[in-house]
Amino acid sequence: MKNSDLLVKINKTAKRIQFSGTFYAKSKELSLTESYGYANRSEKVKNESKTRYGIASGCKIFTAIAICQLVEEGKISFSSKLNECLDIDFPYFDQNVTIHQLLTHTSGIPDYFDEEEMDDYEELWVTTPMYHIRELKDFLPLFKNKEMQDAAGRTFHYNNAGYIVLGLTVEKVSGLTFSDYIERFVFQKAGMMESGYFEMDKLPAKVALGYVQKPDGGWKTNTYSLPAKSASDGGAYVTAEDMILFWKALMDDQLLTPEMTRTLLKSMAEIDEDLFYGYGVYILKEEEAVVKYILMGYDPGVNFRSVYYPDKQLSIVVCSNESEGAYEILKEIEVSI
Template sequence: MKEIISESMQALKEATGFSGTVLAGNKEEILAAFSGGYANRSEGSLNRADTRFGIASGCKLFTATAICQLVEKGQLSFDSKLRDCLPLEFKNFDQEITIHHLLTHTSGIPDYFDEETMDNFEDLWTDYPMYRVRRPQDFLPLFAEKKMKHETGRVFHYNNGGYIVLGLVVEHVSGLAFSDYVEQFIFAKANMKDSGYFEADALPERTAAGYIDHEDGSWKTNVFSLPAKGGPDGGAYVTATDMMKFWESLMTFELLSEKTTSILLQPHVHVTNDIYYGYGLRMKLRQQDVEKYILMGYDPGVNFRSVYYPKEKRSIVVCSNKSGGAFEIISGIEKEII
């Protein structure tokens, strides 16, 4: 893909030391397309338009879409109780938790990484090695026995554990491994040929390593900072092009019916100010109308932002293989082209 970058964006790219790939527009018109930095610093391999990047929590929307597909098939409902969807006993969880509660981060269950009490994601793996975490059930020892964090349905509290549980529901109901389900029924349907849930010790070609930079100028990769394989709460790899394809497929009802898509995109829970949460994504409202849908993903060595403007039918995708930079880049693009 030909690089499209304005002088102001070039200056911002250089000023931030951006490492990653950017794509903005739609399938009819590309308004910005550029890359920067290295996919592999040791080998000197540059990031390109077809580089695959981890997107951390940006892929909670894939999990929400999978759940919605199963609801469409009549295998679940949004009001289904968790206790009726999984043959697992969560002895400390509220028995009234529903699929809707899990999708909207209002279940109140404990999280395996609570951003209110933990600062460093890497601390999770001190006693529980990350190389053992390759399936959704591998996360359960980190939170399944803990007590409830909040009363069910009372408050929005961002919760990775809730999406792990949703992934287990997908597996139980569909009979497929979670990653297989998403790759077959979402990535394949959206023609996302370069995307997948790859294992850190078996990455395919054109996959960017994630880099953690230190103040003294040294750096390391994130290979020992994240689970060996991503899951329902985050960790898929996509190209910027594939992520734009996903937005297009979702918004043209190729993945879900128009009715179910509208439910997924509905502002179900107030988060803060003019930001609301639907199923798997945030949205910014202006006078009761959705101005934009928002995806974010942050992990050590991973920084992802993507937005979709329904009125303009345009998306912006910013994938970075450093711990920062995506917000500054996407904010600059929004000011320039939206």
């Protein structure tokens, strides 16, 4: 399909669902991007190709890469136990929880936001003011004194707290703040010069405000719906183009050695019949062959989807500054290519 014909189809879907955000599809034969809606509704500032969007849990893979880099350096291992990496007291945690289990959501540790039991992230900040959550250690009171959810290593159970613990490990081992580490050793190495971990009340230029639809049909920003600063379990800000650069850097072994890249992208935990989890990334397979790698993120006022098809060397990124819409745009592109 010609780029112009594909754009017509995507535009129709974007209009139908009133999509707000940016998509970018890139392969050897294809390079197509378009933006829709407003980065700032009250000021009528339109989203554009250089707009930076929050991507929620879509950035767990950055945390996983940081851990893999530290493993490469011999500073930790995937079999390192939690109490070997951190001097934080987790009174009810199994002392045998490993870095591998944290990476694959099989650690069994308690979560501060269990997505299978809670569907409204905003509820967290009723009793814990979100403006106090500016460092990774600020998340600890939300889960450190809870009992284990399951036995370590038993089953896959998506866990945000596990990635907070991994971020704390990055800080402890590297001596850098988590955000500084990622910006230096992931973003800069990948050429992602517009991306970063920002504070909600100190946002730089060209950041799309996240919008949440109210029951009466109006809109509010997500300023009071998320932690004040993005963290190791989610919330980084990127441009769609930067995520295209990320996929290229990862697949070209610019972030990790070839062997470690294969480890990161290996199927580690089975979620469903054909769906698996590696380190920070979902993996869809068909008869043992990888169909695509998947990143996704959902927060109030944030909707993110990105995939990479290894056989086609095709990257697709869809960023939205509303709570829905990214999946529909992604599927329109996938079925049309």
